[in-house]
Amino acid sequence: MPQPAVERKLCAINIFLDDTRPCPPGFILAKTAQECISLLKSGKVNKLSLDYNLGIGKPTGYKAVKYILDNRICVRSIVIHSSDRKGRKKMFDALQKHKVYGTWITIKPIAKRRF
Template identity: 45%
Template sequence: MGTQKINLYVDDLRDCPSGFVVARTFQEAIHLLENHEVDMLSLDHDLGEDLQGNLLPTGYDLVKYICEKGLRANKIYIHTDNPVGRENMYQTLCGAKRRGFIDSDIEIYHYPIAKNKYSG
């Protein structure tokens, strides 16, 4: 476990807010979660498509992985504009917390911590 504490922003397109490290893909996010202590985690749902136009693993896939592996961030925020994705991620995290798959002291928020920005 890494000792460096980071704030992690998982999003394929939006600008990374100040004070956060960005992960543009599911794989990058997992690498950072497994190798650092994460204070704040901010999640997008849709993480883009591959060259063939297939959806890449989503923020919801990441949430399921976090719950399966018992990974943690002290606070989890959901900044996606996808209402169904937001609800799925939120309910899955809350359920995992209730059932003890993830730490019971993790704070889960249904909203973003930073304003969503695109400069691209």
């Protein structure tokens, strides 16, 4: 007797892109733009929280934004938490102009910790 087909449900993930801030509960940490892109490729993304500056001489969070736009990746909610005002604006403007229908984009800067 044949086995019934099992529907595989993909769980949506939450990604937190940042090289210095602690990752909030319920998110997967990506410390580089490339790590973020790898996670975006892996499946369904519910929430994405973006930092702009990811270390001196390293690609910025804008690289992840560009990947999302170039590949028409659907993310339900994008929060830009970068404290870099110009970087925030660059990412927000690009996402807002070319976003996939149904994507919610907000800006909520998180201050970097000073030790």
